[in-house]
Amino acid sequence: MSEITKNTEGSSAAPAAEDASAPHMPPVKPPMVQFKGILKKFGKVLAVEKTDLDIEEGSLVTLLGPSGCGKTTLLRMVAGLETPTEGDIFIKGKRINDVPIHQRNLGMIFQNYALFPHKSIYDNVAFGLKYRKIPKEEIREKVLRALEMVRLPGVEKRMPGQLSGGQQQRIALARAIVIEPDVLLMDEPLSALDENLREDMRREIDNLQQMLGVTTIFVTHDQREALSMSDKIVVMKNGKKQQEGVPEEVYNRPANHFVADFLGHSNFTSAVVQGREGNFVKVELETGNILLADAPGDWKEGEEVEVVVRAQRFEAMLQEEFSPDGQTNYFEGKIRDRSYMGGEVSYFIDMAGGKEVHVISMMRSRIYGIGNDVVVQVAPEHCHLLPLE
Amino acid sequence: MQNKSWKPWAMMAPSLSAVFLLLVIPVCFIVVYSFWLRAPTGADIPAFQFGNYAKFFEDFFYPSILIRTIRVALETVALCLVMGYIPAYFFYRSETRHKSLLLLLIMLPFWISFIIRTLSWINILGETGLINHLLLKFGILNEPLSLLYNEGAVLLGLIQYLLPFMILNVYVSLEGIDKSLLEAARSLGCTEWQAFREVTLPLSLPGVSAGCLLVFVLTAGTYLPPMILGGPGNDMIANLIFKRVIGTLDWPFGSAISVLLLALLGVIVFTYNRYLGINQVFKSLSS
Numbered sequence: 001m002s003e004i005t006k007n008t009e010g011s012s013a014a015p016a017a018e019d020a021s022a023p024h025m026p027p028v029k030p031p032m033v034q035f036k037g038i039l040k041k042f043g044k045v046l047a048v049e050k051t052d053l054d055i056e057e058g059s060l061v062t063l064l065g066p067s068g069c070g071k072t073t074l075l076r077m078v079a080g081l082e083t084p085t086e087g088d089i090f091i092k093g094k095r096i097n098d099v100p101i102h103q104r105n106l107g108m109i110f111q112n113y114a115l116f117p118h119k120s121i122y123d124n125v126a127f128g129l130k131y132r133k134i135p136k137e138e139i140r141e142k143v144l145r146a147l148e149m150v151r152l153p154g155v156e157k158r159m160p161g162q163l164s165g166g167q168q169q170r171i172a173l174a175r176a177i178v179i180e181p182d183v184l185l186m187d188e189p190l191s192a193l194d195e196n197l198r199e200d201m202r203r204e205i206d207n208l209q210q211m212l213g214v215t216t217i218f219v220t221h222d223q224r225e226a227l228s229m230s231d232k233i234v235v236m237k238n239g240k241k242q243q244e245g246v247p248e249e250v251y252n253r254p255a256n257h258f259v260a261d262f263l264g265h266s267n268f269t270s271a272v273v274q275g276r277e278g279n280f281v282k283v284e285l286e287t288g289n290i291l292l293a294d295a296p297g298d299w300k301e302g303e304e305v306e307v308v309v310r311a312q313r314f315e316a317m318l319q320e321e322f323s324p325d326g327q328t329n330y331f332e333g334k335i336r337d338r339s340y341m342g343g344e345v346s347y348f349i350d351m352a353g354g355k356e357v358h359v360i361s362m363m364r365s366r367i368y369g370i371g372n373d374v375v376v377q378v379a380p381e382h383c384h385l386l387p388l389e
Numbered sequence: 390m391q392n393k394s395w396k397p398w399a400m401m402a403p404s405l406s407a408v409f410l411l412l413v414i415p416v417c418f419i420v421v422y423s424f425w426l427r428a429p430t431g432a433d434i435p436a437f438q439f440g441n442y443a444k445f446f447e448d449f450f451y452p453s454i455l456i457r458t459i460r461v462a463l464e465t466v467a468l469c470l471v472m473g474y475i476p477a478y479f480f481y482r483s484e485t486r487h488k489s490l491l492l493l494l495i496m497l498p499f500w501i502s503f504i505i506r507t508l509s510w511i512n513i514l515g516e517t518g519l520i521n522h523l524l525l526k527f528g529i530l531n532e533p534l535s536l537l538y539n540e541g542a543v544l545l546g547l548i549q550y551l552l553p554f555m556i557l558n559v560y561v562s563l564e565g566i567d568k569s570l571l572e573a574a575r576s577l578g579c580t581e582w583q584a585f586r587e588v589t590l591p592l593s594l595p596g597v598s599a600g601c602l603l604v605f606v607l608t609a610g611t612y613l614p615p616m617i618l619g620g621p622g623n624d625m626i627a628n629l630i631f632k633r634v635i636g637t638l639d640w641p642f643g644s645a646i647s648v649l650l651l652a653l654l655g656v657i658v659f660t661y662n663r664y665l666g667i668n669q670v671f672k673s674l675s676s
Contacts, residue, residue, distance in 0.1 A: 081572055101575040102583075108576040114569040118591050127587075131578030172573075179577065 030093040032057040032215040037087035040073050047073045049240045060209050060216040062226040065236035071219045075185050080104050107176030109186040113168040115160035121171055122156035128179035146178040166197040184216040223263045235259045257389055265311035267357050273303045280380045287353020291329045293383035306386040313382035314359040322375040330377040335370050422644035441645035458626040462608035465547045466601045473555030481563035495553045507546050507617045538620035546614030555600040562596020598665050626650050
């Protein structure tokens with residue numbers, strides 16, 4: 001492990017110096033991967049709109065979005081499997097648009113593992129090393145160490161077909177990291193696995209990535225994967241970057257309706273800004289209720305906005321047990337439906353103004369029944385405003 | 390539960406009875422015939438003796454035809470492989486939406502009778518055929534080339550008959566290769582050619598192997614191309630059988646040669662299957 005880490009560091013130092021000479025670059029270390037004005041069309045179809053994106057060395061960046069959002073295309077352009085229609089891609093400060101795939105030194109993980117079915121596990125893992133003119137003994141050493149790293153020592157003589165899906169994906173991981181790639185590219189690596197296995201594998205990838213410090217681009221449509229692993233999440237939709245930030249930021253401060261809707265369960269309602277009240281913005285909801293929202297930025301009086309509240313941020317309690325305090329927003333309603341999900345309960349509550357609110361409540365003490373009159377409250381910090389789209 | 394055991398048999402019954410009535414029983418007749426005696430009068434006398442088989446090996450004449458058959462079959466296999474793999478690979482890599490149309494083109498020759506297709510080569514290769522006509526007209530030659538009635542012409546006839554079988558077999562096998570395997574190989578440092586050698590070629594071997602076997606067996610049993618396009622020295626084993634049975638009405642001897650050919654092909658197919666392990670390759674691919 002130590003050697004791989006060392007090599008990754010060692011190899012990245014040189015290009016950084018190289019770039020210092022480029023006049024347009026700031027003197028700081030360039031990002032490991034850089035997209036500059038990347039645009040991709042398939043025929044007439046725009047797959048990726050003009051995109052800029054920096055991926056720092058050693059970080060794990062997730063491209064998150066529904067299918068067809070362009071995330072895989074972006075990844076494949078780094079790999080060299082697609083050519084950008086416009087724009088440049090840099091790796092370690094070097095433009096790689098015209099570098100053929102096999103000279104890019106990237107590790108790629110596929111959804112369907114893509115192990116060579118006719119080669120033994122050993123030959124699969126050794127495959128990339130064979131093309132790097134490394135002496136046989138060294139290859140052997142590296143392969144065995146990589147198999148240990150993915151916790152599958154001793155399988156080198158078996159064929160891929162003899163391993164389970166999770167094991168195959170770990171072999172694919174070993175095959176990708178053994179070549180000490182500059183960037184690890186993962187295209188939905190967990191989606192072919194069973195639910196239980198997926199969690200284990202996710203942690204394994206996470207640990208390995210941190211241990212090796214290898215820059216990783218991870219494509220997924222699963223928000224939980226994205227939130228739990230990433231240093232940075234890039235949310236995409238229809239070929240367009242929607243938001244970019246650390247998981248907490250993307251989750252708690254969604255930039256637009258789509259992001260708020262795609263990550264987690266959110267409640268939306270339209271409202272009109274009425275003015276400021278202390279640190280908060282006062283808005284009138286379409287139901288007529290007044291709500292305080294913690295919304296940094298400039299909101300004009302009379303501006304139409306959208307209020308977003310996460311289902312988990314609401315708190316529901318029986319009306320007779322409720323006593324209002326200070327600045328907390330609260331609304332009255334009646335539970336129309338609920339679903340029990342083990343660790344939590346989902347309530348669908350009809351509000352006085354005719355709006356339905358989705359509340360997810362961690363089960364602390366008890367579960368309310370359908371038809372109960374409840375008060376739903378939410379602190380202003382958890383209410384966000386978005387410009388109406 | 391019980392009806393489960395007879396259902397598959399019931400469903401196979403029509404084809405099984407067709408195979409039994411139209412193939413197994415006639416083959417049994419042939420085997421029986423091969424032991425009969427042929428009287429000088431021309432009548433066949435029921436008997437059980439190995440004279441017909443002994444006659445085949447009496448001198449080198451008959452075995453040499455068998456050896457020639459195998460050699461021509463191997464040559465056909467090799468030529469079909471080279472000429473079939475390339476278009477199959479082209480279809481596989483083609484990005485066109487009309488792949489099914491391309492495959493239809495491969496099937497197109499089957500719409501014309503095999504005999505007509507074979508005969509038409511005479512118009513192309515003959516002394517007054519297309520090629521010689523052009524060569525003479527443009528003064529490249531003074532005398533027509535004799536392109537017909539040699540092994541080359543036989544091979545040509547065999548290839549135009551068997552090439553589609555090879556192309557289709559190889560194509561199906563190529564089409565089954567997961568394209569991400571190639572991408573994986575490329576990302577690991579292979580050039581396009583190296584990726585072909587490491588991934589595409591080995592994974593297409595089941596199709597290659599099936600295509601080769603099919604072409605070999607079909608060549609070994611065919612008699613039309615040698616009969617129409619070959620000379621007297623290009624007879625293959627099926628021509629020999631044809632001549633014995635139809636020409637001299639020597640059913641016992643013709644049957645004996647047929648049984649020998651059947652046995653030989655049976656042994657070849659069996660060994661081929663066993664040692665090239667077609668099934669094994671398929672197993673590893675399907676998992």
